[in-house]
Amino acid sequence: MTLFDVYPLYDIEPVRAQGSYLWDHYGTRYLDLYGGHAVISIGHSHPHYVARLTDQLGRIGFYSNSVRIPQQTELARKLGELSGCEDYRLFLVSSGAEANENALKLASFHNGRKKVIAFTHAFHGRTAGAVAVTDNPAILAPVNESDHVRFLPFNDAPALEAAMSEAICAVIVEGIQGVGGVQVASETFLQTARRLCNQFGAVLILDGVQCGYGRSGKFFSHQFAGIQPDLITVAKGMGNGFPIGGVLIHPKFEAKHGMLGTTFGGNHLACVAAIAVLDVIKEENLVENAAVLGEYLRKELRALPGIKEVRGRGLMIGIEFEQPAEALRRKLLFEHRMFTGASGKHTIRLLPSLAIGKPELDSFLEAFETVLGSVNAGVAP
Ligand SMILES: Cc1ncc(COP(=O)(O)O)c(C=O)c1O
Numbered sequence: 139m140t141l142f143d144v145y146p147l148y149d150i151e152p153v154r155a156q157g158s159y160l161w162d163h164y165g166t167r168y169l170d171l172y173g174g175h176a177v178i179s180i181g182h183s184h185p186h187y188v189a190r191l192t193d194q195l196g197r198i199g200f201y202s203n204s205v206r207i208p209q210q211t212e213l214a215r216k217l218g219e220l221s222g223c224e225d226y227r228l229f230l231v232s233s234g235a236e237a238n239e240n241a242l243k244l245a246s247f248h249n250g251r252k253k254v255i256a257f258t259h260a261f262h263g264r265t266a267g268a269v270a271v272t273d274n275p276a277i278l279a280p281v282n283e284s285d286h287v288r289f290l291p292f293n294d295a296p297a298l299e300a301a302m303s304e305a306i307c308a309v310i311v312e313g314i315q316g317v318g319g320v321q322v323a324s325e326t327f328l329q330t331a332r333r334l335c336n337q338f339g340a341v342l343i344l345d346g347v348q349c350g351y352g353r354s355g356k357f358f359s360h361q362f363a364g365i366q367p368d369l370i371t372v373a374k375g376m377g378n379g380f381p382i383g384g385v386l387i388h389p390k391f392e393a394k395h396g397m398l399g400t401t402f403g404g405n406h407l408a409c410v411a412a413i414a415v416l417d418v419i420k421e422e423n424l425v426e427n428a429a430v431l432g433e434y435l436r437k438e439l440r441a442l443p444g445i446k447e448v449r450g451r452g453l454m455i456g457i458e459f460e461q462p463a464e465a466l467r468r469k470l471l472f473e474h475r476m477f478t479g480a481s482g483k484h485t486i487r488l489l490p491s492l493a494i495g496k497p498e499l500d501s502f503l504e505a506f507e508t509v510l511g512s513v514n515a516g517v518a519p
Pocket residue numbers: 175233234235236238261262263264312316317345346347348349373374
């Protein structure tokens with residue numbers, strides 16, 4: 139059997155990783171400024187994380203949600219404390235798409251409605267419900283097409299105001315659009331969404347899969363706007379590479395046995411991975427590190443020539459260019475051994491571990507300046 143070829147690959151084979159570095163099978167070291175799509179939150183192979191997972195695997199790795207799993211309650215308690223969402227409840231799943239899928243279901247169970255408002259350039263995942271609220275026709279199969287979803291311009295509070303009605307089930311929005319180009323939802327926009335959802339009995343779903351878990355310099359990026367969503371979805375950085383996601387559910391939602399469910403969600407290993415992540419985030423003050431180093435990085439980037447715009451919050455940063463950015467990324471990867479990401483053709487996306495240090499950022503800035511210089515001077519990329 140061969141693999142179903144859906145991923146364009148770089149010819150690099152990482153075999154080991156530690157902190158913000160990866161090593162390939164030749165022993166070449168790479169600086170990781172992307173964390174494998176925002177997943178590596180506390181750094182690769184953190185010793186506490188490795189110890190907790192190894193210990194748990196030696197005891198019990200999995201049993202289904204038909205027995206008591208105390209690691210789930212420990213995780214919910216620690217997540218509540220660290221995020222400031224103590225009064226929410228937690229439903230555990232295994233990915234970001236699954237978290238959004240369940241959030242949409244919960245919203246619809248709650249108010250009995252069908253229509254959902256989503257936003258231009260949104261990305262919420264690839265399962266049926268999640269992809270229907272994702273603004274990318276290229277990944278929407280005919281079977282996923284839905285006339286329940288309306289897309290409005292992102293950050294356009296008056297458009298939202300005009301579209302809201304008693305027919306709307308939910309509004310789903312990313313606190314910072316990631317795939318859509320690192321576009322920060324304005325505080326007014328989020329506050330308007332909150333007010334309108336209250337007014338019309340709609341459910342406000344904040345997708346924190348990419349921008350959550352401390353990445354923005356607050357635990358959740360919507361906390362900059364001072365709002366409380368009805369449902370918050372998380373995944374990616376939650377498990378630092380172990381697949382886990384969740385829906386944080388406001389107390390006004392009533393749970394009924396059987397209304398949601400999953401085989402793998404909340405298993406022992408996934409929970410201890412997520413507990414270890416929260417322990418490290420707290421112990422090493424990683425949310426603050428993201429805020430401080432993110433601010434530093436954006437300031438330094440804004441001083442470099444040839445950049446159209448630097449956007450973002452904390453350690454979620456978009457660097458937009460007039461010209462396509464792929465050549466710059468390839469130079470960073472193959473000449474300077476640095477992984478970065480992209481949003482579309484013109485934007486480089488940085489999503490390093492929240493534990494990254496200033497020396498690593500400085501070495502990136504130095505390499506980036508060289509790469510920009512060679513491209514601006516017309517040296518063939
Ligand atoms: C904002 C957002 N929501 C949902 C998802 C889907 O997450 P997953 O790939 O874990 O299903 C992603 C993935 O990139 C994302 O960025």
